[in-house]
Amino acid sequence: MKKLSIAALALAAFLCAPMPALAKEPVFAYANLQKALNDSEGGAKAKEALNEELKKQKEAFNGKQEELKKLRDEIDKKSSVMTKEAKEAREQEFRNKSQDFQRQFMESNDKLNAMRQEKEDEIVKELLDVVDEIAKKKGYTYVFERSAGGILYAPPEADITDEVIKSYNKRAKGKK
Template identity: 30%
Template sequence: MSLRSTLAALAAVVTLALPLASSAQNLKMGYVDYQRVLLEVEDGKTAKARLQKWLDDRQKEIDKEQEALRKEKELLDKQASAMSEETRIQKATDLQKKILELAQKWDRYRAEAATKERQEMEPIVSKMDQVIAKLAERDGLSFVFERRDSGLIYAQTQYDLSNEVIRAYNALPKTATTKAPAPAPAPKDAPKK
């Protein structure tokens, strides 16, 4: 590359970089800790409480079944010497099958819990995004980053909008989308109580 073409390329780069550098001085940014906001807004607290109750109910069910299987194993171990080899193997196989079914049930509950959490949090996150957009417009922010997932390593706390988002979110009028889902109607042919 000749000196002339090198200088022309350098001039082009400088010409393009100057407007970007001057506009960068006008950029205002902020960040939000989504996880903290989700845990501290009223809708988030309510949703987490509903999810925790659902999880606790499932955990009690699993614990009860686990205890029953533990007792069944103890009984099998005590009676094993009095059983024929074929009966003992059959009972041990049945017990293993029940244990496997319980593990599969637990996996289904975990997957269902993840789905429920997404369903519960989706409307909250959507409202949070609207609140953040309004705050950004109000304050003339060019960018608002999510603290954990954006790759943000360090930022001064003065740019943290989390507290403002929590206050603004909680000040929003309550809507039906943030309340507990209504129970499903009973089938028409179900007996009346």
Template identity: 30%
Template sequence: MKKSILVPAVLMIAAIFSCSAFAADANKIGMINFEKILKESSAGKVTQKELQAKLDELKEKLQAEEKKIQDMKVALDREALVLSAEKKLERQRELRDRVDDLKKMNADYTQEMQMLQNKKMNEMQKDVFDIANKIGTQKGYLLIIERKGAGVIFAADKVDITDEVIKEYNAVYAEKK
């Protein structure tokens, strides 16, 4: 009686393990780390340099305007005793207008930088996703996810294909240049 139960149980266990072994090869999952691609790829490095150069340019403009405002304030303080009340009010109004213009300029530059950064990141993301699709199709991946966007807490190193994507992206970027 025990033999009649033991044989089917052993066969069922063997079938379960053999099915999962076959399924493991067919269900390849890959993961990419976009932040690493941004830091290490040629295109990412160029993009970061371009964004930093633009940021430095805008900061210089803001600092120049701040210097002008500071100079106006010093001049107003110096001349406050000799100016008529009407002239003093006019200069104070000019100073307030310049400060308001500086605040608006700062907000405009912040928005401009945000838009430029979003544009560059979207371009890179499109290229990276195209490359990931190509790799996924060629190598038979069932799923490729982005580490941060998917909320991955842990993934084994063997599923990380970021280095492969970076290599392909560098090749594609070099061809574009």
């Protein structure tokens, strides 16, 4: 009888003890943010704007480059009839203009790269918000970034890139 009551007490204690929650099976997905950046409407618009700016700068620099070429040709043609001082002055003028051109070109490239990086960072931040939203809605435990190189294999059905692009585009249209 004593054994039965001890067993009953042990069973009651076991049943009344808090049970740890059953661990939920992790659900994985991945997205290619580089593809989303390139294929989204925001990414395409940013790329188009940068290309327009690049085109404007290229036209401006082509004019300056042509001016330098004319100056060089003039110096070469007239060097035989110029005095030594006049030739040195024109050579110095050419060097100064050439250095100025190179400095402006480098500054322009730096400015374009900064603009590109700023816009990409802005879009990637919004894409990450979309990924977070999708992960919570669909119950994903983990979402990995495909283009970062950490995934060697994943089934195509775990790829949410197209859904991320679609949601991002929808969200971007709603902001207008």
